[in-house]
Amino acid sequence: MRGKIFVSLVFMAGLTLLLTDEIFAHGTGYRHSGFRAVALEFMYSTGEAMSYREARVFSPSDEKFAYQSGRTDEAGRFAFVPDRAGMWRVIVRDEEGHQCTAEIEVTAETLAGGSQSQDTGTILHGRELLLRGMLGISLIFNIALIIRRRHAH
Protein backbone atom coordinates (compact mmCIF):
# COMPACT_ATOMS: atom_id res chain seq x y z
CA MET A 1 0.00 0.00 0.00
CA ARG A 2 2.76 2.46 1.01
CA GLY A 3 4.55 1.59 -2.19
CA LYS A 4 1.54 2.52 -4.27
CA ILE A 5 1.18 5.86 -2.46
CA PHE A 6 4.90 6.58 -2.97
CA VAL A 7 4.68 5.77 -6.70
CA SER A 8 1.60 7.99 -7.02
CA LEU A 9 3.33 10.93 -5.28
CA VAL A 10 6.43 10.53 -7.46
CA PHE A 11 4.18 10.43 -10.56
CA MET A 12 2.34 13.60 -9.50
CA ALA A 13 5.58 15.41 -8.67
CA GLY A 14 6.98 14.49 -12.08
CA LEU A 15 3.81 15.66 -13.82
CA THR A 16 3.94 18.97 -11.93
CA LEU A 17 7.55 19.51 -13.02
CA LEU A 18 6.63 18.73 -16.60
CA LEU A 19 3.78 21.26 -16.52
CA THR A 20 5.79 23.99 -14.80
CA ASP A 21 6.64 25.77 -18.08
CA GLU A 22 3.01 25.59 -19.11
CA ILE A 23 1.93 27.16 -15.79
CA PHE A 24 4.48 29.97 -16.04
CA ALA A 25 3.33 30.63 -19.62
CA HIS A 26 0.05 32.06 -18.20
CA GLY A 27 1.84 34.62 -16.05
CA THR A 28 2.12 38.31 -16.86
CA GLY A 29 4.99 40.70 -17.25
CA TYR A 30 6.00 44.04 -18.73
CA ARG A 31 8.89 45.81 -20.30
CA HIS A 32 9.62 49.32 -21.47
CA SER A 33 8.68 49.69 -25.11
CA GLY A 34 10.91 51.52 -27.52
CA PHE A 35 8.02 52.20 -29.90
CA ARG A 36 7.05 55.81 -30.62
CA ALA A 37 3.49 56.63 -29.58
CA VAL A 38 1.28 59.28 -31.12
CA ALA A 39 -0.17 61.34 -28.27
CA LEU A 40 -3.11 63.67 -28.87
CA GLU A 41 -5.13 66.09 -26.79
CA PHE A 42 -8.84 66.48 -27.46
CA MET A 43 -10.83 69.49 -26.40
CA TYR A 44 -14.08 71.30 -27.10
CA SER A 45 -13.94 74.51 -29.11
CA THR A 46 -14.17 76.42 -25.81
CA GLY A 47 -10.85 74.88 -24.81
CA GLU A 48 -12.32 72.50 -22.23
CA ALA A 49 -10.74 69.03 -22.25
CA MET A 50 -12.79 66.12 -23.60
CA SER A 51 -12.24 64.12 -20.41
CA TYR A 52 -12.91 60.38 -20.20
CA ARG A 53 -14.49 60.24 -23.67
CA GLU A 54 -14.69 57.18 -25.90
CA ALA A 55 -11.76 57.08 -28.36
CA ARG A 56 -11.31 54.82 -31.39
CA VAL A 57 -8.26 54.56 -33.63
CA PHE A 58 -8.51 53.50 -37.28
CA SER A 59 -5.42 52.39 -39.15
CA PRO A 60 -4.78 53.31 -42.81
CA SER A 61 -5.20 49.66 -43.76
CA ASP A 62 -8.62 49.12 -42.14
CA GLU A 63 -11.05 52.01 -41.89
CA LYS A 64 -13.95 49.85 -40.73
CA PHE A 65 -12.72 48.02 -37.64
CA ALA A 66 -10.95 49.95 -34.92
CA TYR A 67 -7.23 49.26 -34.48
CA GLN A 68 -7.57 50.34 -30.86
CA SER A 69 -10.30 51.68 -28.61
CA GLY A 70 -10.34 53.19 -25.15
CA ARG A 71 -10.99 56.45 -23.35
CA THR A 72 -9.21 59.76 -23.06
CA ASP A 73 -7.78 60.69 -19.66
CA GLU A 74 -8.92 63.56 -17.44
CA ALA A 75 -6.97 66.08 -19.52
CA GLY A 76 -8.49 64.75 -22.76
CA ARG A 77 -5.26 62.96 -23.77
CA PHE A 78 -5.10 59.73 -25.74
CA ALA A 79 -2.11 57.85 -27.15
CA PHE A 80 -1.61 54.94 -29.50
CA VAL A 81 1.31 53.17 -31.16
CA PRO A 82 1.00 53.06 -34.96
CA ASP A 83 2.42 50.01 -36.70
CA ARG A 84 2.60 51.43 -40.22
CA ALA A 85 2.93 54.69 -42.14
CA GLY A 86 -0.12 56.42 -43.58
CA MET A 87 -3.13 58.47 -42.54
CA TRP A 88 -4.48 57.39 -39.13
CA ARG A 89 -7.82 58.55 -37.80
CA VAL A 90 -8.67 58.97 -34.13
CA ILE A 91 -12.33 59.61 -33.33
CA VAL A 92 -13.31 60.85 -29.88
CA ARG A 93 -16.94 61.41 -29.02
CA ASP A 94 -19.07 62.08 -25.97
CA GLU A 95 -22.51 60.90 -24.91
CA GLU A 96 -24.12 64.08 -26.18
CA GLY A 97 -23.15 63.59 -29.81
CA HIS A 98 -20.10 65.87 -29.92
CA GLN A 99 -17.38 64.26 -32.00
CA CYS A 100 -13.82 65.19 -32.89
CA THR A 101 -11.90 63.41 -35.64
CA ALA A 102 -8.13 63.76 -35.72
CA GLU A 103 -6.30 62.78 -38.90
CA ILE A 104 -2.66 62.05 -38.27
CA GLU A 105 -0.13 61.49 -41.03
CA VAL A 106 2.34 58.92 -39.71
CA THR A 107 5.54 58.83 -41.71
CA ALA A 108 8.23 56.17 -41.84
CA GLU A 109 10.43 58.69 -40.02
CA THR A 110 7.90 58.90 -37.16
CA LEU A 111 7.83 55.11 -36.89
CA ALA A 112 11.61 55.08 -36.80
CA GLY A 113 11.63 57.43 -33.82
CA GLY A 114 11.27 61.01 -35.13
CA SER A 115 9.17 63.52 -33.25
CA GLN A 116 5.80 64.66 -34.45
CA SER A 117 3.65 67.53 -33.33
CA GLN A 118 0.52 68.79 -35.04
CA ASP A 119 -2.04 71.33 -34.00
CA THR A 120 -5.19 70.63 -35.97
CA GLY A 121 -7.92 71.80 -33.63
CA THR A 122 -9.38 75.23 -33.11
CA ILE A 123 -9.27 76.33 -29.50
CA LEU A 124 -11.01 79.48 -28.48
CA HIS A 125 -9.86 81.30 -25.41
CA GLY A 126 -10.69 84.48 -23.52
CA ARG A 127 -10.51 87.39 -25.91
CA GLU A 128 -11.21 85.48 -29.13
CA LEU A 129 -14.15 83.74 -27.50
CA LEU A 130 -15.49 87.09 -26.28
CA LEU A 131 -15.09 88.66 -29.73
CA ARG A 132 -16.85 85.79 -31.44
CA GLY A 133 -19.65 85.90 -28.88
CA MET A 134 -20.12 89.64 -29.45
CA LEU A 135 -20.00 89.15 -33.22
CA GLY A 136 -22.70 86.48 -32.92
CA ILE A 137 -24.99 88.73 -30.85
CA SER A 138 -24.43 91.60 -33.27
CA LEU A 139 -25.34 89.35 -36.22
CA ILE A 140 -28.50 88.10 -34.45
CA PHE A 141 -29.71 91.66 -33.83
CA ASN A 142 -28.85 92.73 -37.39
CA ILE A 143 -30.83 89.79 -38.79
CA ALA A 144 -33.72 90.76 -36.50
CA LEU A 145 -33.60 94.38 -37.73
CA ILE A 146 -33.62 93.22 -41.38
CA ILE A 147 -36.68 91.03 -40.70
CA ARG A 148 -38.42 93.89 -38.89
CA ARG A 149 -37.74 96.30 -41.74
CA ARG A 150 -39.19 93.79 -44.21
CA HIS A 151 -42.29 93.41 -42.05
CA ALA A 152 -42.64 97.21 -41.88
CA HIS A 153 -42.62 97.45 -45.67
Add this chain to the structure above:
Amino acid sequence: MHISEGILSGGVLAVGWAGTVAGVSFGLKRTNPDRIIQTALISSAFFLASLVNVRIGPSSTHLTLLAPMGLILGQAVFPAVLVALLLQAVLFGFGGLAVLGANTVVMGVPALAVSMIFGRAVRVATGRGRVAVLSFMAGTLAVMMGAGIAGIMLWMTDADFAGAVKLLLVAHVPVAVIEGVVTAFLVMWLKKSAPEFLS
Protein backbone atom coordinates in the same frame (compact mmCIF):
# COMPACT_ATOMS: atom_id res chain seq x y z
CA MET B 1 -26.90 68.21 -27.35
CA HIS B 2 -25.40 69.23 -30.70
CA ILE B 3 -24.98 66.33 -33.11
CA SER B 4 -21.61 66.61 -34.83
CA GLU B 5 -20.87 66.58 -38.52
CA GLY B 6 -20.31 63.21 -40.18
CA ILE B 7 -22.45 61.09 -37.85
CA LEU B 8 -25.95 61.14 -39.35
CA SER B 9 -26.87 59.47 -42.65
CA GLY B 10 -27.94 61.47 -45.72
CA GLY B 11 -31.58 60.46 -45.27
CA VAL B 12 -31.71 61.64 -41.66
CA LEU B 13 -29.99 64.91 -42.59
CA ALA B 14 -32.62 65.44 -45.31
CA VAL B 15 -35.45 64.76 -42.83
CA GLY B 16 -33.81 67.28 -40.46
CA TRP B 17 -33.68 69.97 -43.14
CA ALA B 18 -37.30 69.27 -44.17
CA GLY B 19 -38.40 69.64 -40.54
CA THR B 20 -36.37 72.83 -40.18
CA VAL B 21 -37.81 74.42 -43.33
CA ALA B 22 -41.35 73.58 -42.13
CA GLY B 23 -40.67 74.82 -38.58
CA VAL B 24 -39.00 78.07 -39.69
CA SER B 25 -41.77 78.83 -42.23
CA PHE B 26 -44.37 78.26 -39.53
CA GLY B 27 -42.38 80.31 -37.03
CA LEU B 28 -41.88 83.28 -39.37
CA LYS B 29 -45.63 83.41 -40.05
CA ARG B 30 -46.29 83.44 -36.30
CA THR B 31 -43.64 86.05 -35.49
CA ASN B 32 -45.07 89.27 -34.17
CA PRO B 33 -43.15 92.16 -35.84
CA ASP B 34 -43.36 94.10 -32.57
CA ARG B 35 -41.54 91.31 -30.74
CA ILE B 36 -38.68 90.72 -33.19
CA ILE B 37 -36.12 92.49 -31.00
CA GLN B 38 -37.30 90.40 -28.04
CA THR B 39 -36.84 87.30 -30.23
CA ALA B 40 -33.28 88.45 -31.03
CA LEU B 41 -32.60 88.92 -27.32
CA ILE B 42 -33.76 85.39 -26.47
CA SER B 43 -31.88 83.97 -29.47
CA SER B 44 -28.71 85.70 -28.19
CA ALA B 45 -29.19 84.16 -24.73
CA PHE B 46 -29.56 80.72 -26.32
CA PHE B 47 -26.49 81.39 -28.50
CA LEU B 48 -24.38 82.22 -25.44
CA ALA B 49 -25.86 79.57 -23.12
CA SER B 50 -23.81 76.91 -24.92
CA LEU B 51 -20.69 78.50 -23.44
CA VAL B 52 -21.90 77.99 -19.86
CA ASN B 53 -20.52 74.63 -18.85
CA VAL B 54 -22.06 72.63 -16.03
CA ARG B 55 -19.73 70.15 -14.36
CA ILE B 56 -21.29 66.73 -13.60
CA GLY B 57 -18.78 64.37 -11.98
CA PRO B 58 -15.92 63.74 -14.39
CA SER B 59 -18.02 64.99 -17.30
CA SER B 60 -19.53 68.35 -18.18
CA THR B 61 -22.32 69.69 -20.31
CA HIS B 62 -23.77 73.07 -21.20
CA LEU B 63 -27.08 74.81 -20.69
CA THR B 64 -29.59 74.87 -23.55
CA LEU B 65 -32.41 77.12 -22.22
CA LEU B 66 -34.85 75.34 -24.55
CA ALA B 67 -37.84 75.67 -22.21
CA PRO B 68 -37.40 79.41 -21.49
CA MET B 69 -37.08 79.96 -25.25
CA GLY B 70 -40.28 78.06 -25.91
CA LEU B 71 -42.20 79.73 -23.07
CA ILE B 72 -41.13 83.25 -24.15
CA LEU B 73 -41.19 82.96 -27.94
CA GLY B 74 -44.03 80.49 -28.30
CA GLN B 75 -44.70 79.41 -31.88
CA ALA B 76 -42.04 81.78 -33.24
CA VAL B 77 -39.23 79.77 -31.65
CA PHE B 78 -37.88 77.89 -34.70
CA PRO B 79 -36.27 80.87 -36.55
CA ALA B 80 -34.56 81.95 -33.30
CA VAL B 81 -33.13 78.43 -32.79
CA LEU B 82 -31.94 78.21 -36.41
CA VAL B 83 -30.09 81.54 -36.33
CA ALA B 84 -28.44 80.81 -32.97
CA LEU B 85 -27.35 77.32 -34.04
CA LEU B 86 -26.01 78.64 -37.36
CA LEU B 87 -23.84 81.17 -35.52
CA GLN B 88 -22.75 78.57 -32.93
CA ALA B 89 -21.62 76.30 -35.81
CA VAL B 90 -19.78 79.07 -37.67
CA LEU B 91 -18.25 80.93 -34.71
CA PHE B 92 -17.76 78.24 -32.05
CA GLY B 93 -17.59 75.06 -34.12
CA PHE B 94 -20.55 73.42 -32.32
CA GLY B 95 -22.41 70.95 -34.54
CA GLY B 96 -21.88 71.81 -38.20
CA LEU B 97 -23.51 73.25 -41.30
CA ALA B 98 -24.70 70.01 -42.94
CA VAL B 99 -26.17 68.82 -39.64
CA LEU B 100 -27.69 72.23 -38.87
CA GLY B 101 -31.16 71.13 -40.00
CA ALA B 102 -31.11 68.08 -37.74
CA ASN B 103 -29.84 70.10 -34.76
CA THR B 104 -32.54 72.73 -35.32
CA VAL B 105 -35.18 69.99 -35.15
CA VAL B 106 -33.52 68.43 -32.07
CA MET B 107 -33.78 71.76 -30.20
CA GLY B 108 -36.66 73.51 -31.94
CA VAL B 109 -39.26 70.76 -31.57
CA PRO B 110 -38.91 70.47 -27.74
CA ALA B 111 -39.01 74.27 -27.37
CA LEU B 112 -42.17 74.44 -29.51
CA ALA B 113 -43.73 71.46 -27.71
CA VAL B 114 -43.06 73.00 -24.29
CA SER B 115 -44.67 76.28 -25.39
CA MET B 116 -47.76 74.40 -26.53
CA ILE B 117 -48.00 72.13 -23.45
CA PHE B 118 -47.00 74.55 -20.66
CA GLY B 119 -47.23 78.04 -22.21
CA ARG B 120 -50.78 78.88 -21.23
CA ALA B 121 -50.60 77.10 -17.85
CA VAL B 122 -47.46 79.05 -16.88
CA ARG B 123 -49.01 82.37 -17.99
CA VAL B 124 -52.19 81.94 -15.93
CA ALA B 125 -50.57 80.29 -12.90
CA THR B 126 -50.54 82.54 -9.86
CA GLY B 127 -48.89 80.80 -6.89
CA ARG B 128 -45.08 80.75 -6.83
CA GLY B 129 -45.06 77.04 -6.07
CA ARG B 130 -47.31 76.21 -9.01
CA VAL B 131 -45.23 78.36 -11.39
CA ALA B 132 -42.02 76.72 -10.13
CA VAL B 133 -43.36 73.17 -10.57
CA LEU B 134 -44.74 73.84 -14.05
CA SER B 135 -41.54 75.56 -15.18
CA PHE B 136 -39.38 72.79 -13.72
CA MET B 137 -41.43 70.20 -15.60
CA ALA B 138 -41.14 72.26 -18.81
CA GLY B 139 -37.35 72.55 -18.46
CA THR B 140 -36.88 68.87 -17.71
CA LEU B 141 -39.20 67.70 -20.47
CA ALA B 142 -37.55 69.93 -23.09
CA VAL B 143 -34.09 68.49 -22.46
CA MET B 144 -35.24 64.87 -22.36
CA MET B 145 -37.32 65.37 -25.50
CA GLY B 146 -34.32 66.88 -27.30
CA ALA B 147 -32.13 63.96 -26.21
CA GLY B 148 -34.86 61.57 -27.35
CA ILE B 149 -35.08 63.16 -30.82
CA ALA B 150 -31.28 63.12 -31.15
CA GLY B 151 -31.36 59.45 -30.08
CA ILE B 152 -33.99 58.59 -32.70
CA MET B 153 -31.88 60.29 -35.38
CA LEU B 154 -28.78 58.33 -34.33
CA TRP B 155 -30.76 55.09 -34.22
CA MET B 156 -32.27 55.79 -37.67
CA THR B 157 -28.74 56.30 -39.00
CA ASP B 158 -27.43 53.02 -37.61
CA ALA B 159 -29.12 50.51 -35.29
CA ASP B 160 -25.66 49.88 -33.79
CA PHE B 161 -26.00 53.30 -32.12
CA ALA B 162 -28.55 51.75 -29.69
CA GLY B 163 -25.95 51.63 -26.90
CA ALA B 164 -24.91 55.23 -27.56
CA VAL B 165 -28.57 56.29 -27.52
CA LYS B 166 -29.06 54.75 -24.04
CA LEU B 167 -25.94 56.58 -22.84
CA LEU B 168 -27.21 59.80 -24.42
CA LEU B 169 -30.51 59.58 -22.53
CA VAL B 170 -28.88 58.65 -19.21
CA ALA B 171 -26.28 61.43 -19.57
CA HIS B 172 -29.04 64.00 -20.06
CA VAL B 173 -30.97 63.16 -16.87
CA PRO B 174 -28.81 65.43 -14.63
CA VAL B 175 -28.78 68.09 -17.36
CA ALA B 176 -32.58 67.94 -17.47
CA VAL B 177 -32.81 68.43 -13.71
CA ILE B 178 -30.40 71.42 -13.84
CA GLU B 179 -32.34 72.94 -16.75
CA GLY B 180 -35.56 72.41 -14.82
CA VAL B 181 -34.20 74.33 -11.84
CA VAL B 182 -32.79 77.13 -14.04
CA THR B 183 -36.10 77.37 -15.94
CA ALA B 184 -38.08 77.51 -12.68
CA PHE B 185 -35.99 80.39 -11.28
CA LEU B 186 -35.99 82.27 -14.60
CA VAL B 187 -39.75 81.99 -15.13
CA MET B 188 -40.49 82.98 -11.51
CA TRP B 189 -38.29 86.05 -11.97
CA LEU B 190 -39.95 86.92 -15.29
CA LYS B 191 -43.44 86.52 -13.78
CA LYS B 192 -42.47 89.01 -11.09
CA SER B 193 -40.26 91.50 -12.95
CA ALA B 194 -41.15 91.31 -16.65
CA PRO B 195 -44.42 89.40 -17.12
CA GLU B 196 -44.87 90.89 -20.62
CA PHE B 197 -42.13 88.49 -21.80
CA LEU B 198 -44.45 85.56 -21.13
CA SER B 199 -47.52 87.16 -22.67
